[in-house]
Amino acid sequence: MEPHEPDLTAVPVTNVLAALADDVRLQIVRALAEGGEAACGSFDFGVSKATRSHHLKVLREAGLTRTRAAGTSRLVRLRRDELDKLYPGLLDAVLTQRPPA
Amino acid sequence: MEPHEPDLTAVPVTNVLAALADDVRLQIVRALAEGGEAACGSFDFGVSKATRSHHLKVLREAGLTRTRAAGTSRLVRLRRDELDKLYPGLLDAVLTQRPPA
DNA sequence: GGTGTTGTTCGATCATTGTCGAACAAGGGT
DNA sequence: ACCCTTGTTCGACAATGATCGAACAACACC
Numbered sequence: 001m002e003p004h005e006p007d008l009t010a011v012p013v014t015n016v017l018a019a020l021a022d023d024v025r026l027q028i029v030r031a032l033a034e035g036g037e038a039a040c041g042s043f044d045f046g047v048s049k050a051t052r053s054h055h056l057k058v059l060r061e062a063g064l065t066r067t068r069a070a071g072t073s074r075l076v077r078l079r080r081d082e083l084d085k086l087y088p089g090l091l092d093a094v095l096t097q098r099p100p101a
Numbered sequence: 102m103e104p105h106e107p108d109l110t111a112v113p114v115t116n117v118l119a120a121l122a123d124d125v126r127l128q129i130v131r132a133l134a135e136g137g138e139a140a141c142g143s144f145d146f147g148v149s150k151a152t153r154s155h156h157l158k159v160l161r162e163a164g165l166t167r168t169r170a171a172g173t174s175r176l177v178r179l180r181r182d183e184l185d186k187l188y189p190g191l192l193d194a195v196l197t198q199r200p201p202a
Numbered sequence: 203g204g205t206g207t208t209g210t211t212c213g214a215t216c217a218t219t220g221t222c223g224a225a226c227a228a229g230g231g232t
Numbered sequence: 233a234c235c236c237t238t239g240t241t242c243g244a245c246a247a248t249g250a251t252c253g254a255a256c257a258a259c260a261c262c
């Protein structure tokens with residue numbers, strides 16, 4: 001099963017934005033930004049594991065995350081450096097949890 | 102016909118991102134960022150005027166643009182100041198046209 | 203008033219996508 | 233070998249969304 005992690009420069013901006021434009025995925029990205037590398041199972045946001053796996057696939061194929069196997073788990077991490085280099089400010093703008101202010 | 106332009110702070114981030122995660126709308130936003138205020142009709146990106154109107158509505162309701170009537174036309178402009186204040190770096194990150202690198 | 207321009211709204215259609223349960227695959231442990 | 237844990241994949245289904253033509257509304261101009 002190839003991880004299928006694209007070159008970020010080859011991913012259209014709209015794909016990156018679409019990947020971030022979902023509540024569950026945004027929560028995953030926030031968790032990764034705070035906690036660093038994490039196992040897929042650690043993201044329990046009221047969705048089934050099938051759905052979670054789907055979201056992680058979307059994030060991976062949009063170039064936002066990398067995945068590596070570790071035993072029976074898979075560890076996911078944000079491609080923060082690349083993202084900040086290619087889209088400076090994007091993650092920072094999106095990651096900060098905003099109060100309903 | 103109420104313009105229905107929401108307070109930006111009341112719009113979920115995912116809505117803002119979703120509004121930007123479309124090729125036609127991104128072209129509109131880019132055109133607005135470059136040319137300032139423009140009439141709806143000036144955005145001719147291979148879609149019908151019904152579709153164009155739809156996209157402008159999405160942008161407006163996501164808090165990205167403001168619209169004002171001017172004769173039979175409607176002038177649209179980017180809410181850049183507000184966006185830059187609430188999501189610093191977002192527009193800059195997204196607006197720059199990237200070559201297929 | 204009539205005509206033309208500019209947008210919006212209304213169905214309708216079609217593609218995309220978020221969601222789930224169930225089946226499957228790969229490891230680890232005993 | 234067996235089982236349990238962890239994820240992925242496979243349909244299937246429902247909801248959303250992009251798109252269009254046609255009808256409508258508002259305004260300007262003659």
